[in-house]
Amino acid sequence: MSVQEATVFDPIQANDIDAELERSLTNEWDAKIMTYPNERFPFNEWILNRVRMMGFPVEDLSYFHEVVPQAETYRVTKQLCADTNLPEFRRLLNGFVRQVVVPKGKLRQPVAVQRYMNVRIMLPSTPELYFPLHTGLLYGHGIASRSLWMPFVDVTADEDKTRSMQIIPIKKSRELTKYAISNRLTMAGMTEVWGKHAHQIKAGPGSCCLFSQEHIHGSGMPNSTGKTRISMDFRIAEGMYGDLLGRKMPAGYFHLIPDTEEEEERLAKLPPRELQYNNGKQHIFYVANNTSATFCIPVHLQRYMLVDYAEKKKITRDYELFDLEDMLHCPTLLHLVEDRNANIVMYSIFALPEVEADRNHLLETSLKRGNIIHFVNEDLQLVNADDLATIKHYLAFAKFGHSRLPIGLPLSETTRDYFGKWNETVQQYQ
């Protein structure tokens, strides 16, 4: 299905999907090494070229530290992360996901991919900068999200252990995570207890590791090999589990990728978006706490994001309105859309009314009147009918208004405990 066919998007809702998720996580995604044709997907060469284009004549990424000054490494890392959002890289990556990860990882489309890749450079000269062992769930990722770890240098030899990543199989990871929580382990305690069970991932250009948010993984120790490790990691989400992505919401953290090469090609030919933002109208900031996803997000933090967005997009800031708490039909937003002739800058597509008919009325009216709505968290803009389809597609992907949990909350024991405590207080109040 293409991004444009939002109205027929119908994610699988069968009740037994979690049994299938469990099967997948404990098989294809249980810290398995997956091979891929490096000549078709030369990520390592692309990264090497980007480093060279920054003015550092590196020939072998393992010896990056001999060419790039240590003080420059953080800047280079951040630049490489940003570069992974360049159109040429996204096309390479999207093709890789469609042609290799989806079939080998037995995923079902539509899938969404992390917006910016994490590129990591582990120098042999900075022992204090290694990454402690952790799990994705403990970092706010959702149970259904899948991770890929891809080294751009060969770390298959035993002596490469400390520059590779370490990982623990899923069942042992679950046990050890519970142990760490209930015994309130310190970071040093986790490094010691978990470290004993972790094994070296053996991969290099042409192979990568598939794992889940429950796997304990990380460097876990300083790189003492004398060589640099450069790697990339990112996450993928399937639409059928679009409401099981914890705090990493679709559209903000994850971008839907086209299902086919043809659709990718069509989208690549569209004109640059910035050209379409300038319709000569003023911009009204809209902040609210009227949906389950925005209920706990203070408006001053929303406003920080709106201000930052307006500056980046070079759009004016003319006025601001709040919505009325407890009025879930969002009357202020409705008023802005129906009665004012201005563009709206708002926090998120998940700040739109959860009732689909109300939401669609707002979006369609805005489109008809030629007023643009900017959704800051997702960097989405409602300018034309294609945008409307994309926004609807993301909301369907996230099961907005129908999800098992409010969008943006992790499915964990702690969440359940917090809800329990909160519920008790509310009951007493009544």
Ligand SMILES: [Fe+2]
């Ligand atoms: Fe991680």
